[in-house]
Amino acid sequence: MTSREVLPLAPETFHLFDTTLRDGAQQEGLRLSVADKLRIAGLLDELGVSFIEGGWPGANPNDTAFFAAARDQLQLRSAHLVAFGSTRRAGGSAATDPLTQALLDAGTEYVCIVAKSHDRHVTDALRTTLEENLAMVQDTVSHLVSQGRHVFVDCEHFFDGYRSNPGYALDVVRTAAEAGAEVVVLCDTNGGMLPSQMGDVVSAAGAIGVDLGIHCHNDTGCAVANSLAAVEAGVMHVQGTINGYGERTGNADLTTVIGNLQLKFGWPLLSERQLASLTRTSHAVAEITNQAPHARQPYVGHSSFAHKAGLHASAIKVDPDLYQHIDPMVVGNDMRMLISDMSGRANIQIKGEQLGFDLSDRELAARVTEAVKQREAAGYSYEAADASFELLLRSQLGELEAPFEISSWRVLTEHRPGEAEGETYSEATVKLVAQDPETGPKRLAVVGEGNGPVDALDDALTQALAPVFSQVERFKLLDYRVRIMETGGTDAVTRTLIDMSDGSRTWTTVGVGGNVIESSWEALADAYLHGLVNGYGTHQPKQ
Numbered sequence: 001m002t003s004r005e006v007l008p009l010a011p012e013t014f015h016l017f018d019t020t021l022r023d024g025a026q027q028e029g030l031r032l033s034v035a036d037k038l039r040i041a042g043l044l045d046e047l048g049v050s051f052i053e054g055g056w057p058g059a060n061p062n063d064t065a066f067f068a069a070a071r072d073q074l075q076l077r078s079a080h081l082v083a084f085g086s087t088r089r090a091g092g093s094a095a096t097d098p099l100t101q102a103l104l105d106a107g108t109e110y111v112c113i114v115a116k117s118h119d120r121h122v123t124d125a126l127r128t129t130l131e132e133n134l135a136m137v138q139d140t141v142s143h144l145v146s147q148g149r150h151v152f153v154d155c156e157h158f159f160d161g162y163r164s165n166p167g168y169a170l171d172v173v174r175t176a177a178e179a180g181a182e183v184v185v186l187c188d189t190n191g192g193m194l195p196s197q198m199g200d201v202v203s204a205a206g207a208i209g210v211d212l213g214i215h216c217h218n219d220t221g222c223a224v225a226n227s228l229a230a231v232e233a234g235v236m237h238v239q240g241t242i243n244g245y246g247e248r249t250g251n252a253d254l255t256t257v258i259g260n261l262q263l264k265f266g267w268p269l270l271s272e273r274q275l276a277s278l279t280r281t282s283h284a285v286a287e288i289t290n291q292a293p294h295a296r297q298p299y300v301g302h303s304s305f306a307h308k309a310g311l312h313a314s315a316i317k318v319d320p321d322l323y324q325h326i327d328p329m330v331v332g333n334d335m336r337m338l339i340s341d342m343s344g345r346a347n348i349q350i351k352g353e354q355l356g357f358d359l360s361d362r363e364l365a366a367r368v369t370e371a372v373k374q375r376e377a378a379g380y381s382y383e384a385a386d387a388s389f390e391l392l393l394r395s396q397l398g399e400l401e402a403p404f405e406i407s408s409w410r411v412l413t414e415h416r417p418g419e420a421e422g423e424t425y426s427e428a429t430v431k432l433v434a435q436d437p438e439t440g441p442k443r444l445a446v447v448g449e450g451n452g453p454v455d456a457l458d459d460a461l462t463q464a465l466a467p468v469f470s471q472v473e474r475f476k477l478l479d480y481r482v483r484i485m486e487t488g489g490t491d492a493v494t495r496t497l498i499d500m501s502d503g504s505r506t507w508t509t510v511g512v513g514g515n516v517i518e519s520s521w522e523a524l525a526d527a528y529l530h531g532l533v534n535g536y537g538t539h540q541p542k543q
């Protein structure tokens with residue numbers, strides 16, 4: 001881990017400003033209810049951000065209701081809630097502007113208003129004069145200050161505005177500062193900047209002598225880098241969103257910004273405990289917003305500390321720092337070792353150790369590595385299927401005492417004309433021998449039903465095993481993924497991955513076959529085998 005002191009600024013006066021609930025909610029496909037917003041605000045407060053921008057009161061009933069609910073229900077420990085709005089309408093007065101009043105009615109101590117700072121936006125979008133826009137900034141900020149609010153001003157399109165008319169863009173910053181804004185935030189609204197272009201512009205605004213903030217969008221893929229460049233140029237307030245949610249390509253991802261400020265700049269912005277909640281917060285917010293987590297997200301992604309290549313694993317075995325820029329635990333993440341055809345002995349040894357097996361014997365590790373490579377060549381993929389890898393390992397070690405053996409299975413699917421649209425129905429027969437721990441081998445033959453062949457096989461397998469292993473009734477098939485693939489030659493093979501759960505843990509198996517039923521059956525049978533071998537579904541699972 002490298003850490004360096006970047007700035008003379010005191011970290012304790014630095015603002016981490018989260019706008020997930022306002023700009024994050026501007027993302028396509030993202031919709032937050034009042035309850036969602038309250039939950040996310042609670043998570044952000046626990047994480048330790050300084051400000052939580054909650055939305056635009058008066059712009060829509062949901063945001064207005066959020067601020068009303070926040071007043072009654074939200075008890076923030078350290079963060080301040082911020083209401084967002086804009087400068088008053090052209091030609092009006094802040095004192096009588098309905099949206100400015102709604103901002104005050106939100107009842108927050110802090111407000112953030114967006115102001116135009118690009119001359120062409122003033123003349124073409126606002127359709128007013130440059131002087132009137134300055135008057136709008138002055139009037140709105142001073143009115144809000146006179147009503148006891150701490151005011152931040154977002155200078156929209158500041159960087160494009162500075163390129164078009166630097167004097168005017170700076171006049172907007174100066175006007176906001178003179179009217180009482182505590183922080184003037186330079187916004188890369190179109191997200192078109194590059195890190196090397198930030199410093200000079202930020203320094204020019206800094207010469208005005210007001211505290212500056214930065215708000216970057218990610219249209220060049222540089223939102224985080226641009227934010228850090230602005231911090232290096234002297235801003236003391238960074239705006240961003242959890243997981244980089246936001247309009248178009250999103251905002252600066254605050255999880256990455258925090259990781260970098262704390263672990264690379266060496267600023268203790270969050271406590272150790274708060275920093276260790278970064279991954280959990282990112283995933284919890286993804287869950288609430290119903291967005292799939294981004295596996296390769298820096299610091300907090302599922303793959304951020306996942307190692308696949310054999311050479312990497314062999315060095316990691318000596319010292320994990322050799323292939324990791326930080327200790328993943330610091331941000332609440334974890335190192336994962338992936339098993340694949342790119343594995344060498346070291347991957348297998350580390351993974352085996354994590355699963356509780358001693359693979360220190362080089363020959364044994366080499367034999368398992370070879371078995372993995374052979375099976376991967378045949379179409380198996382162990383990267384996501386830890387449970388199948390564990391079964392392979394047990395079998396290679398001669399430690400697999402199978403609690404059941406399949407004698408045969410069969411599945412039929414038929415279409416039955418019904419009263420309306422008819423129905424498709426599947427029936428499966430499974431014959432097996434279960435090793436009853438008390439009475440010995442027991443031969444069982446069962447017919448299962450389902451709305452599809454895999455469902456019917458699952459039903460039959462559960463029914464067949466349940467008389468001997470009642471815990472299988474807690475096993476539930478959670479997810480089922482099929483992929484048709486070519487392997488070396490001309491024949492296609494089908495690979496199936498199955499996620500199974502017993503309610504408290506989830507495991508994944510892989511099956512491969514010449515058709516979808518065959519591969520599904522292998523993954524399904526292995527999922528039951530893995531669950532039983534490990535004692536899942538019982539109250540006291542084997543360790």
Ligand SMILES: CC(=O)SCCNC(=O)CCNC(=O)[C@H](O)C(C)(C)COP(=O)(O)OP(=O)(O)OC[C@H]1O[C@@H](n2cnc3c(N)ncnc32)[C@H](O)[C@@H]1OP(=O)(O)O
Pocket residue numbers: 056058059060086087088089090114115116125126127156189247
């Ligand atoms: C860069 C950003 O992301 S800023 C945040 C943007 N977020 C949003 O727009 C989401 C919430 N917005 C809304 O619900 C609506 O746009 C509202 C309620 C704010 C306004 O709705 P409407 O009154 O129907 O106006 P509409 O959205 O069509 O146009 C915006 C108006 O605000 C004006 N306006 C735009 N920016 C500003 C500003 N900084 N200060 C004052 N007025 C502004 C526009 O000129 C336009 O005026 P017009 O009605 O005279 O044409």
Ligand SMILES: CC(=O)C(=O)O
Pocket residue numbers: 023114154155156157187188189190215217
């Ligand atoms: C204010 C804001 O969201 C922007 O300029 O992008």
